[in-house]
Amino acid sequence: MINDDKNANEPKLESESRRKFFGKTALVGAGAVAAPMTAAMFVSMAKANAAEAGNSPFVHPGDLDEYYGFWSGGHSGEVRIMGVPSMRELMRIPVFNTDSATGWGLTNESKRIKGDSAHLLTGDSHHPHMSMTDGRYNGKYVFINDKANSRVARIRCDIMKTDKMLTVPNVQAVHGLRVQKAPYTKYVVCNGEFEIPMNNDGKAGMKDVSSYRSLYNVIDAEKMEMAFQVMVDGNLDNTDADFDGKYFASTCYNSEMGMSLGEMITAERDHVVVFSLAACEAALKAGKFKTYNGNSVPVLDGRKGSSLTRYIPVPKSPHGLNTSANGEYFVANGKLSPTVSIISIKKLDALFADKIKPRDTIVAEPELGLGPLHTAFDNKGNAYTTLFLDSQIVKWNVKDAIAAHNGKKVNYIRQKLDVHYQPGHNHTSQGETRDVDGKWLVSLCKFSKDRFLPVGPLRPENDQLIDISGDEMKLVHDGPTFAEPHDCIMVHRSKMKPLKIWPRTDPFFAETIAMAKKDGVDVYTQNKVIRDGSKVRVYMTSIAPTFGMNEFTVKLGDEVTVIVTNLDQVEDVTHGFCMTNHGVQMEISPQATASITFKADKPGVQWYYCNWFCHALHMEMRGRMFVET
Numbered sequence: 001m002i003n004d005d006k007n008a009n010e011p012k013l014e015s016e017s018r019r020k021f022f023g024k025t026a027l028v029g030a031g032a033v034a035a036p037m038t039a040a041m042f043v044s045m046a047k048a049n050a051a052e053a054g055n056s057p058f059v060h061p062g063d064l065d066e067y068y069g070f071w072s073g074g075h076s077g078e079v080r081i082m083g084v085p086s087m088r089e090l091m092r093i094p095v096f097n098t099d100s101a102t103g104w105g106l107t108n109e110s111k112r113i114k115g116d117s118a119h120l121l122t123g124d125s126h127h128p129h130m131s132m133t134d135g136r137y138n139g140k141y142v143f144i145n146d147k148a149n150s151r152v153a154r155i156r157c158d159i160m161k162t163d164k165m166l167t168v169p170n171v172q173a174v175h176g177l178r179v180q181k182a183p184y185t186k187y188v189v190c191n192g193e194f195e196i197p198m199n200n201d202g203k204a205g206m207k208d209v210s211s212y213r214s215l216y217n218v219i220d221a222e223k224m225e226m227a228f229q230v231m232v233d234g235n236l237d238n239t240d241a242d243f244d245g246k247y248f249a250s251t252c253y254n255s256e257m258g259m260s261l262g263e264m265i266t267a268e269r270d271h272v273v274v275f276s277l278a279a280c281e282a283a284l285k286a287g288k289f290k291t292y293n294g295n296s297v298p299v300l301d302g303r304k305g306s307s308l309t310r311y312i313p314v315p316k317s318p319h320g321l322n323t324s325a326n327g328e329y330f331v332a333n334g335k336l337s338p339t340v341s342i343i344s345i346k347k348l349d350a351l352f353a354d355k356i357k358p359r360d361t362i363v364a365e366p367e368l369g370l371g372p373l374h375t376a377f378d379n380k381g382n383a384y385t386t387l388f389l390d391s392q393i394v395k396w397n398v399k400d401a402i403a404a405h406n407g408k409k410v411n412y413i414r415q416k417l418d419v420h421y422q423p424g425h426n427h428t429s430q431g432e433t434r435d436v437d438g439k440w441l442v443s444l445c446k447f448s449k450d451r452f453l454p455v456g457p458l459r460p461e462n463d464q465l466i467d468i469s470g471d472e473m474k475l476v477h478d479g480p481t482f483a484e485p486h487d488c489i490m491v492h493r494s495k496m497k498p499l500k501i502w503p504r505t506d507p508f509f510a511e512t513i514a515m516a517k518k519d520g521v522d523v524y525t526q527n528k529v530i531r532d533g534s535k536v537r538v539y540m541t542s543i544a545p546t547f548g549m550n551e552f553t554v555k556l557g558d559e560v561t562v563i564v565t566n567l568d569q570v571e572d573v574t575h576g577f578c579m580t581n582h583g584v585q586m587e588i589s590p591q592a593t594a595s596i597t598f599k600a601d602k603p604g605v606q607w608y609y610c611n612w613f614c615h616a617l618h619m620e621m622r623g624r625m626f627v628e629t
Contacts, residue, residue: 077123096123
């Protein structure tokens with residue numbers, strides 16, 4: 001945990017707090033001349049300073065952050081691990097991108113994980129969300145979507161590596177993603193945002209918009225395979241789940257099914273689509289589905305009038321869809337309306353039983369400001385909504401908003417805080433779980449303008465940390481980011497159990513170990529070259545500061561696979577393998593095995609070396625590949 005005593009004595013970052021601090025110091029100094037300070041006076045002053053300091057973002061050297069933050073990397077295609085509240089970047093997890101530091105996208109292990117999309121070098125990662133048990137983070141997986149290439153990936157949180165990846169069929173642009181919260185994460189759900197013909201085969205009918213559909217996608221979280229899809233009306237945007245494992249809900253911003261900007265914003269109301277999980281699973285079991293595009297994924301019909309879904313009209317071009325921390329409400333954020341729509345989850349049973357009308361589920365539509373995009377929650381009944389056009393976070397009380405909707409004269413808005421600038425997603429610490437604690441809020445701002453040193457026409461974006469532990473929000477930290485980290489979550493460190501050293505039986509490199517056994521090689525004890533025609537497999541160990549093999553010989557044009565096993569058992573002693581002038585490099589952490597395949601297309605002496613600094617004699621950790629013509 002953060003050292004509370006140290007943090008309590010840190011002065012606030014605001015200039016007003018500094019003035020108060022120095023003013024108090026001056027008064028204490030003047031009083032000391034007249035009368036010595038007693039122990040009670042020292043204690044009283046310490047308590048006052050601690051109260052003023054509040055929820056400090058400062059983490060002293062040697063102390064640890066209280067939260068793991070998982071940030072999407074946006075156009076970089078990665079996920080970043082942040083320490084909160086320090087906002088220090090701890091690690092980057094390559095996912096949809098190619099990463100030269102770790103060899104992700106280059107190694108055989110990573111190519112196997114990327115599967116049919118291994119040839120894709122880019123990604124656009126948006127929504128990282130952790131698996132849950134009974135509405136609480138369980139520290140097992142983080143799931144992330146790739147909007148650019150319609151993929152979903154899974155990160156194992158014990159090793160902080162991507163271990164599964166799925167290309168979602170029948171859709172284009174997988175956007176909003178969430179997990180089933182209860183009783184556990186059986187499913188990951190995500191939206192196919194862009195509408196396309198269901199049989200998208202390039203034949204007649206491509207311009208017939210009436211044949212276009214958007215799909216809601218339900219993925220088996222453990223197998224990372226498609227469970228089923230649901231066809232809907234309109235474009236799906238963001239999604240979330242309830243805390244009972246009964247309902248999912250998604251916003252729709254193009255109910256008009258328009259193909260141009262003007263066509264997409266004509267309607268005063270779009271809708272939220274609510275999905276009944278039980279009804280979908282029953283239809284699936286009864287075989288009430290079709291398949292498309294030559295794959296076997298079952299597609300259910302959830303268009304208007306279906307028993308699987310209900311469509312709740314809301315204004316206008318709604319964007320974010322967020323579940324309140326107490327599990328009572330879905331909140332749909334208006335985007336082109338100054339309002340958000342509060343949907344009672346308790347009323348959804350009656351809606352699906354056709355006892356009430358769709359709009360009867362809405363218990364309030366408070367007006368908050370211009371451009372509401374996303375809403376987060378604390379543990380005190382308050383909500384925090386980003387206002388994109390106003391460049392503000394608005395803090396408002398959910399109970400009071402409902403009371404005002406029912407005619408009571410009550411001000412539900414508690415505070416508006418300027419952020420810099422144009423905020424998109426925001427997130428509170430533990431905020432989408434039952435363990436929400438109301439300590440921190442992060443605003444992910446799309447522009448930074450004057451907040452940092454100028455670095456040319458392309459500017460960084462700005463993550464801002466806000467203290468929400470008191471009655472007022474207080475901006476305490478700016479952090480430049482690249483490139484468009486779209487969303488984030490903050491998980492208390494007690495939920496996380498990352499490994500320090502790889503287990504030798506880890507499935508991550510099990511296929512490589514199996515290949516070695518087939519070659520009759522024990523990767524932990526042997527250094528050996530296996531020749532199979534023009535294919536050469538080179539097995540070597542590494543232990544600081546040497547490779548187990550200092551040289552090997554191949555022929556020009558051979559396909560060479562190098563398999564390295566790191567025998568070091570000391571945490572943080574990572575080795576690398578880099579073959580110069582071949583575009584070949586990878587990382588091998590303690591007790592791991594990694595492999596990479598390349599063509600020996602340059603004759604003569606080719607040096608390889610360890611490219612992760614591991615020892616005082618790191619520079620001497622090298623060897624030669626002799627390439628014969």
